Amino acid sequence: MIVAKQKPIDEIIEGVKNADKILIAGCNECVTVCESGGKKEVAVLASALRMYFMNHGKEVKIDEITLERQCDHEYLEELRKVIDQYDIVLSLACGVGVQFLAEKYMRTPVLPGVDTCFMGVTEQRGVWTERCQGCGQCILARTGGICPVSRCAKRLFNGPCGGSTRGKCEIDKDLDCAWQLIINRLKELGRMEDYELLIPIKDWSKERAGGPRKIVREDVQ
Amino acid sequence: MRLQYPSGIRIICLPCTGKVDLIHLLRSFEKGADGVYVVGCMEGSCQFTTGNLRARKRVEQARTILEAIGVGGDRVQMFNLAASEAPRFVEIAEEMTRKILALGPNPIKKARKKMVA
Numbered sequence: 001m002i003v004a005k006q007k008p009i010d011e012i013i014e015g016v017k018n019a020d021k022i023l024i025a026g027c028n029e030c031v032t033v034c035e036s037g038g039k040k041e042v043a044v045l046a047s048a049l050r051m052y053f054m055n056h057g058k059e060v061k062i063d064e065i066t067l068e069r070q071c072d073h074e075y076l077e078e079l080r081k082v083i084d085q086y087d088i089v090l091s092l093a094c095g096v097g098v099q100f101l102a103e104k105y106m107r108t109p110v111l112p113g114v115d116t117c118f119m120g121v122t123e124q125r126g127v128w129t130e131r132c133q134g135c136g137q138c139i140l141a142r143t144g145g146i147c148p149v150s151r152c153a154k155r156l157f158n159g160p161c162g163g164s165t166r167g168k169c170e171i172d173k174d175l176d177c178a179w180q181l182i183i184n185r186l187k188e189l190g191r192m193e194d195y196e197l198l199i200p201i202k203d204w205s206k207e208r209a210g211g212p213r214k215i216v217r218e219d220v221q
Numbered sequence: 222m223r224l225q226y227p228s229g230i231r232i233i234c235l236p237c238t239g240k241v242d243l244i245h246l247l248r249s250f251e252k253g254a255d256g257v258y259v260v261g262c263m264e265g266s267c268q269f270t271t272g273n274l275r276a277r278k279r280v281e282q283a284r285t286i287l288e289a290i291g292v293g294g295d296r297v298q299m300f301n302l303a304a305s306e307a308p309r310f311v312e313i314a315e316e317m318t319r320k321i322l323a324l325g326p327n328p329i330k331k332a333r334k335k336m337v338a
């Protein structure tokens with residue numbers, strides 16, 4: 001999932017303080033799972049903003065909605081009939097949702113209510129860690145299912161480097177060395193001969209280095 | 222024991238303080254409560270293991286938000302006591318009442334009245 005964290009309330013207030021009618025739009029997907037932009041967080045933010053404005057003697061209409069997704073046209077269409085009623089939409093979706101919403105409704109400012117961080121997993125409640133950088137050329141089959149692009153600080157393809165000590169990375173003693181994890185997993189799989197194979201130079205043009213990416217599949221259109 | 226505690230307190234019963242959510246605390250203030258305190262079991266003796274510990278975290282979250290929006294984080298507090306400690310319950314009620322009286326009414330309530338008038 002895409003992992004995001006809530007923006008500080010002060011920053012949100014700064015963005016919406018001049019508005020009279022605000023719609024807070026949550027998303028039922030990733031940001032709900034990572035507890036930053038789902039229905040619950042929408043309700044909490046709406047309540048906090050209502051109190052803030054009330055306390056400052058300003059009457060502001062604050063409505064709440066949580067869409068199934070903000071990264072699909074069909075769900076964003078739900079806002080078509082109501083969006084013109086608002087001065088600002090505060091979207092608690094990831095950056096993808098905020099942008100798609102903004103693209104679709106040109107006349108209403110859309111502000112982000114969360115900071116989108118990475119694609120990751122829920123290790124335990126309240127702890128999320130990165131697993132994928134969407135590099136466009138997956139090599140997990142060769143690395144025992146552990147990604148050196150997202151989990152190695154240097155994104156090394158033939159590691160580990162000299163900074164690996166007792167299975168930890170030199171940048172943070174609590175961070176596992178991805179290449180140590182890869183070696184451990186290859187050992188478990190009985191595939192240590194794969195470790196000896198050099199991974200060829202990656203085509204980074206398939207990552208962000210090649211500019212914004214696009215996938216077109218005519219077979220499903 | 223039939224102990225008396227301040228009459229301005231409204232008790233809301235829950236199966237466990239773990240049921241308290243951040244939105245419950247915020248809505249109380251939005252509706253005009255001057256203060257809210259959560260009374261959970263002693264730490265380490267939760268029937269559901271971590272209910273009271275979770276409640277404390279929710280209270281801390283509410284405190285941060287209330288402070289940021291100018292309502293005052295001190296208006297919300299967490300207490301722990303055992304079911305057999307009725308005198309302590311009264312002490313807490315009195316302590317919280319004194320604290321809220323010193324802080325004055327919820328500014329939201331005052332602002333709303335001003336807006337209506």
